[in-house]
Amino acid sequence: MTSSDTEASPVPVRGARIRAPRPSSKPNGQWRIDGTAPLNANEEFKQADGGLNVRERIERVYARDGFASIDPTDLHGRFRWWGLYTQRKPGIDGGRTATLEPHELEDEYFMLRVRIDGGQLTTEQLRVIAGISNDFARGTADLTDRQNVQLHWVRVEDVPEIWRRLEAVGLHTTEACGDVPRVVLGSPVAGIAADELIDPTPQIDEITSRYIGDPELANLPRKFKSAVTGHPSQDIVHEINDVAFVAVRHPELGVGYDVWVGGGLSAVPRLAERLGAWVAPEQVADVWHGVARIFRDYGYRRLRNKARLKFLLADWGAARFREVLETEYLGYALADGPAAPRPTAPGDHVGIHRQKDGLFYVGATPIVGRVSGPELARLADLIEEHGSTRLRTTPHQKIVVLDVPEDRVESLVRGLDAIGLSARPSLIRRGTIACTGIEFCKLAIVETKANARRAVLDLEERLAGVELDAPLSVHVNGCPNSCARIQTADIGLKGQLITDDEGKQVPGYQVHLGGGLASYDREEPGLGRTVRGLKVAADGIADYVERVAKRYAQDREVGESFAQWAHRADEEALR
Template identity: 80%
Template sequence: MTIEQPTPIRGARTRTARTPTKPHGQWLVDGREPLNANEEFKLADDGLNVRERIETIYAKGGFASIDPTDLHGRFRWWGLYTQRKPGIDGGRTAQLEPHELEDEYFMLRVRIDGGQLTTQQLRVIGEISTEFGRDTADLTDRQNIQLHWVQVEDMPEIWRRLEAVGLSTTEACGDVPRVVLGSPVAGIAADELIDPTPQIREITDRFIGDDTLANLPRKFKSAMTGHPSQDVVHEINDVAFVAVEHPEHGIGYDLWVGGALSTVPRLGERLGAFVAPERVSEVWHGVIQIFRDYGYRRLRNKARLKFLLADWGPERFREVLETEYLGSPLPDGPPAPKPLGQGDHVGVHRQKDGRFYVGAAAVVGRVSGTILTGLADLAEAHGSERVRTTPYQKLLVLDVAEDRVNSLVEGLDRIGLAARPSLFRRGTIACTGIEYCKLAIVETKVNAADAVRQLEERLGELEPEIGRPVTIHVNGCPNSCARIQVADIGLKGQLITNAAGEQVPGYQVHLGGGLASQDREEAGLGRTVRGLKVEADGIADYAERVIRRYLADREDAETFAVWAHRAEEEALQ
């Protein structure tokens, strides 16, 4: 049954006679009564409170002593997820309950806001990996570092070591404000418009760990850049600030909201508002409070900010932000100019102080504690005490004197980090995959790394003709942690039927996606071709075939993405 109902609070979603009366779980519209199990456990106890129980109860009692609600819920507020039990194939991912899929070990996510690390901090992460995580480490496309095989018994000591050097895992996961992405070259790039580091620090110092923001409808992702390459994938964050020069107010930020991928991808939208640097923290706080107060909580798959923005539109969103949360309007502002260059910062680049930074690629983001401590040692041996992570699973070493650059590049190669990588190594990223993730259906890291090696062998001589990286993003499930819809070739893990009629691990293919920071004219989602799937061990075969066809068919300097959107389906098979 549906009825005509007025909107109870200005800014809320208008309900009509054709809209079901079932509440969305918006706190300022429907009240705070929890409408699902996730909302119940969050209301019962703040997720931040679990830290004390981990240290005083679970670390002493071991895995078996952990309360199930803490284990499958609140542990995330401190960067901890149980990892997948080895030997469970992808066909059983959707059939088993979380406790049947999980091992008695954890993935631990170390929060690195702005991607900024000292070599001392990097060394500590590497040592923790080696001592407590079986020497595992992954660079994420959120500028974090993830460790695996962590036991709850070791968490008090791990936190002690991290916090001793100014690192944390606070709100690295969960329905909270996640890591704030920042330009990896903030404060050093010769061509940056503004250094966003002070704004990122103000946000993290004031609001990370704030219990008034520790119960959001779902995760909240932020990004901020002052670099003309727009290097923080701002179009797919819940809130983003992109540097722009206002004709009257000088340099500040263009405000974006409502971007996210997953199974229902949606690019963010400009609000048309200019944010002065001194108002960034206030505006960020206003946007996240809108999400907390008006975000949809009843259904988890509708609980991201993008769904609220889709219903409200940017005009209403801006009105609510200004009138209910800021108390004063924001000036209208121009859009940021089109991005200049690629945003992964791989290679050797001069800093504004005359020294150099060197960006290097691991293979599909997979590193180790040994590599991280080796990188810390190598950087320090070349006069650097600063390292940055990027939203492209890359690492940067800063502050290198010109006469030390070649030696650093050679040293990076020796530890498995390439400052002059092939286009395929540079352009390929992968999520954690079935090796550790309980949601995954297909292996990712190994398959993607094998594909990189094969493509280097088969197409290496064509790199000058290709000209720029063809991005290949490999994901183990539909959730798009590896951003499959915004890659030249995006591969979504699923079970497929092979030529023999057997169900095997494979990928659905997305083609021609990309973001402004990937040297594109504008951001766009990839297209899918009906029935186009590849087997898990066939990434290189497919990529080689479609890249060769692109080279044969492209017009002038046409990019892969542009070609893929205009090509006939036959050409994309």
């Protein structure tokens, strides 16, 4: 379903003063100020032919004639609009990542991202994903920290059949990648948690049904990330999204949403800011649409590394952003509203919890998000054997099984353990996530999944006697782009080449310490600190984490979190 977007001029709010856009001295590619003439190759190909249009060529030409028939601009550009990236050719080491051209790095296979808005799945849908993994992706499957599932080793010849299977059960890959509105994160316990303020599912459904696949929003300056939660744990990492809605109770207007804009990590991290506005549930889709169009019309397009919404917000500030939203895009003023209170519980939903209807939900973690087609098929069977047909993915690479009768909970937990999903994980397993890494990603410098898995299994033994009050978050990333959110972890590891004791360049990680987002054990969200020269070899994760965790346990003050300690500790203690 698409929407029209035909406004020719700003719609004034009564009494508001409209400021006419002024041309900048150096054009930034802002459509509403500089015009729409493309200023780089990416903008040229997007204007020449919209990314959504490539689907027909995939189905009619490329799937028939094979990889060699794919137009290079489609392959390296428009394919992303349908969740497809070429994956890394095996055997190319990280030292060559920045020196080779895309066609030299890529294999003739694809990563395919299945879009799962709100993380909501049925066992029927899960079984279809498992079948696709087994039939077309060599059994691969990764749970991402944006609630999607990624498959690998996909051939272009098989993509139409994959789409047919997904769409038959209400799933798709539309705008799973590209300069478009990506998946909308949602609370994994939406509609079932006893303590939620509001079920955000209707708001997520309205956004996705109205605007995903809309050609008017299919050429944004860069990716556009969204999140909506009604749960007091604030379980959607809202501070690092372009736009996010966090449930809050207004003293006069009731339950609605607090709006955040302009968050993002990568090489230039920036936490989102509150607009100070309270949004009623029925206003959410319109406000989301307004923010997306601000990004489309005013976002910087000249330089790709400055094209995220966070750079516009940094220049404008929250007050001006809200003014433009209200005057030019909504046509009315939003109510002022309070900030949501600090979370009182973890937002990963791991463990056993009672639902509002008396049934239970069970949150379980794989190791660093790596699962497989056979495991997903077994999971679907297991859930149905225990009387349920619903599950959720989370922004923390976890799975949540819903609607479990109380007398079946322990049996489910044992079954989850048997397929590598722990509902009672160690704190280190619970807190560790990893991006795709050099195994499949063309941007990566270092391996992540295998290194992190080995570290988790090792640390479960090494830290067995160490007293930790909360999960120790260890985020492992294969490059500086922070898909695994390294700057917001207790211990963030950024992949890079480092120099070993013999003067050789080897795979390793730069260390970030003490980052974190909204949390029950943290006063304020903040980014991690770096210690000059502190780097860890790729095979040394367990050694470093053991050393710094034991030092924290030894030196911390009563009630002090790892992040608090890491920011006050001297550099010697952190090495």
